[in-house]
Structure formats: structure tokens, C-alpha cells
Amino acid sequence: MTTLAANKPAYDGQALDLTGKSGARAFKNTLATVLITLAFVLAMIPLIWILWTVVSKGYHLLFDANWWSQSQRGITVRREGGGAYHAIMGTLIMGLITAVIAVPIAILGAIYLVEYGKGTRLARAVSFMIDILTGVPSIVAALFIYAVWITIFGFNRVGFAVSLSLVLLMLPVVLRSTEEMLKLVPDELREASYALGVPKWKTILKVVVPTAFGGIITGVMLGLARVMGETAPLLILVGYSKNINLNPFDGFMGALPTMINQDRTELALQPAADRVWAAALTLILLVLALNLLARLVARFSAVKSK
Structure with a gap:
């Protein structure tokens, strides 16, 4: 028991923090998040534009029973x-x-x-x-x-x-x-x-x-x-x-x-x-x-x- 106690590393009463990120890693993570979000927004713009154009110009006739x-x-x-x-x-x-x-x-x-x-x-x-x-x-x-x-x-x-x-x-x-x-x-x-x-x-x-x-x-x-x-x-x-x-x-x-x-x-x-x-x-x-x-x-x- 004495040997184990002597070999145990001392942390001065502080817990070892493994969750923190260095400045470079935090920057890369933020940059990747921004780029992915931007790519998603750019991909959604033409889709929303097309849907809005079709819906706004074509919904009138769909409320007419004769259309169906x-x-x-x-x-x-x-x-x-x-x-x-x-x-x-x-x-x-x-x-x-x-x-x-x-x-x-x-x-x-x-x-x-x-x-x-x-x-x-x-x-x-x-x-x-x-x-x-x-x-x-x-x-x-x-x-x-x-x-x-x-x-x-x-x-x-x-x-x-x-x-x-x-x-x-x-x-x-x-x-x-x-x-x-x-x-x-x-x-x-x-x-x-x-x-x-x-x-x-x-x-x-x-x-x-x-x-x-x-x-x-x-x-x-x-x-x-x-x-x-x-x-x-x-x-x-x-x-x-x-x-x-x-x-x-x-x-x-x-x-x-x-x-x-x-x-x-x-x-x-x-x-x-x-x-x-x-x-x-x-x-x-x-x-x-x-x-x-x-x-x-x-x-x-x-x-x-x-």
C-alpha cells in the first residue's frame, strides 16, 4: 500500500480537465461549423426560391374543384x-x-x-x-x-x-x-x-x-x-x-x-x-x-x- 501511495501522481487537489480545446482547435472547429452552415444555407436558397415561385404562381387553380x-x-x-x-x-x-x-x-x-x-x-x-x-x-x-x-x-x-x-x-x-x-x-x-x-x-x-x-x-x-x-x-x-x-x-x-x-x-x-x-x-x-x-x-x- 505504501508503494502504491508513493507512486500515485499528485494533482494538487485539481481534477484533470480533458474537455478543453486549444486555441487552434477551437478556431478550426468554429470555422468548420460556419462553412458547413453556409453550405447548407446556399443549398437551400435555390430550393426555397423554386418552391416559392411555383407555389406563388400556381396555387390559384388548385383551389378550383374543376382542376381535379x-x-x-x-x-x-x-x-x-x-x-x-x-x-x-x-x-x-x-x-x-x-x-x-x-x-x-x-x-x-x-x-x-x-x-x-x-x-x-x-x-x-x-x-x-x-x-x-x-x-x-x-x-x-x-x-x-x-x-x-x-x-x-x-x-x-x-x-x-x-x-x-x-x-x-x-x-x-x-x-x-x-x-x-x-x-x-x-x-x-x-x-x-x-x-x-x-x-x-x-x-x-x-x-x-x-x-x-x-x-x-x-x-x-x-x-x-x-x-x-x-x-x-x-x-x-x-x-x-x-x-x-x-x-x-x-x-x-x-x-x-x-x-x-x-x-x-x-x-x-x-x-x-x-x-x-x-x-x-x-x-x-x-x-x-x-x-x-x-x-x-x-x-x-x-x-x-x-
Whole structure:
């Protein structure tokens, strides 16, 4: 005891302070905080500017019940009236078809890359092709579907062809986001399931996917937001119709991006300008509503911790 007491360092009754910062460290910390805050503010300025411009110029028509229940049939660019029902339904139908095709393929592809194909040549090839597909412009995807759907098979320009081209744009977004979410699932959960004798496919279905479900849904919504505002596939693969057409396999269809494109050349006319801004705001609200719905689904479907 005497030896330990003799070797114990003396601090003169004062506690050792390890929380203080030197002058240089405090300056660097403050500088980094200021720069990060400034970068955030600079990034928010154009976003707020765009939102304010669209909302201030487009909210008037959204309070009109006809905007949500009527089409633009018989309405010219110089005439007021009509609504966006045909465009809203066309956008939702083509987006739904795109999601039905792209989401299962993307999720299954991500599961293969993370759970089954680690380090294999096929997995590297798939990953490489997804990287290439990520950078494909929307007009190139539309031209590819045009060459296959119309030139080779001889089908007509319809809404379903647009959905096929949008699948090529949505697929890499959903697959990459799902892949990252699956990688974040702790390996301990998989190993605990295997230790209980649960087969791998059931572990993926009952443990891995539910754990990453919230992130997967977020990726799906990002993919939908990516494709619902595309205009090039609509211009190439289906004509714009002012009438209500709910059949994606027959005839031209309206959509919010092509409705905006229809009136944008006549922005000097107030009725056309009002419809352009209102359609843009409707598209933003539509994407926002889908994101809120996805968050609710993810919240109520998430795995509950005991």
C-alpha cells in the first residue's frame, strides 16, 4: 500500500480537465461549423426560391374543384377553364406500371448482389451494367424503347411504352438504394437466424428485408420522383391528349410534364401560364404525397424492437 501511495501522481487537489480545446482547435472547429452552415444555407436558397415561385404562381387553380375533376378537352391556350384530371391520372397510371415492373426486379437484383453473389463474376457484371444504366439519359432510354416497341414489333405509341422506358431509369436508383440498405443490416441478425436453423431464403425474407424495409421504401419513392417528372419519353413514345384516357395500351395519354410542355410556348397568355405553373405545383404535391404515404407505410411496417 505504501508503494502504491508513493507512486500515485499528485494533482494538487485539481481534477484533470480533458474537455478543453486549444486555441487552434477551437478556431478550426468554429470555422468548420460556419462553412458547413453556409453550405447548407446556399443549398437551400435555390430550393426555397423554386418552391416559392411555383407555389406563388400556381396555387390559384388548385383551389378550383374543376382542376381535379375535369380535363382540358375543348380548352385552347387562350381560354380559361378545364382541369388536370387527365394529366394527373395519366402520370399516376404510367408511374404505377413503372413501379410494378421495376421494383421487384430491383429488389431481387439487390438481394442477389448482397446475399448470394458477393465476389462472383456475374455480380460484378451486374453491378457494372447498373452503373452504366444510372448514367443513361432519359431520351436515350426512350429511343431504345422506340426502336424495340415501334420499329421492330410495330406497336403503336402508347402509355405502356413510356412505362417501359421509365423502368430503365427507375431500376438503377431502386437497386442501388436497396443494395445499400441491405448492407446496413447487421450480420449478427443473419447469423442468429442461421443458428436457429432457419434457411437462408427465409432469413432474407423474414429478417433481412423487413429490417431494411424503411430504406427500401425510401429508395422506391426516390425512383418514382426521378421518373414522374420525365418529359422526353412522353414526347417520343406517346402523344399528348387533352381527353381522359385511362387505358395505357390504347391511344394517346395526358401527363403533367406534357401538359406543362403543351402550354409553355404560350406563356405570354395568362390562361396558359396559369396552367403551366399549376401543373408544376400539382406534380410537386403528387410526389410529396407519395413520399408521405411511403413514410407511413414504412413506419407501420418496420420491425418493432422489444
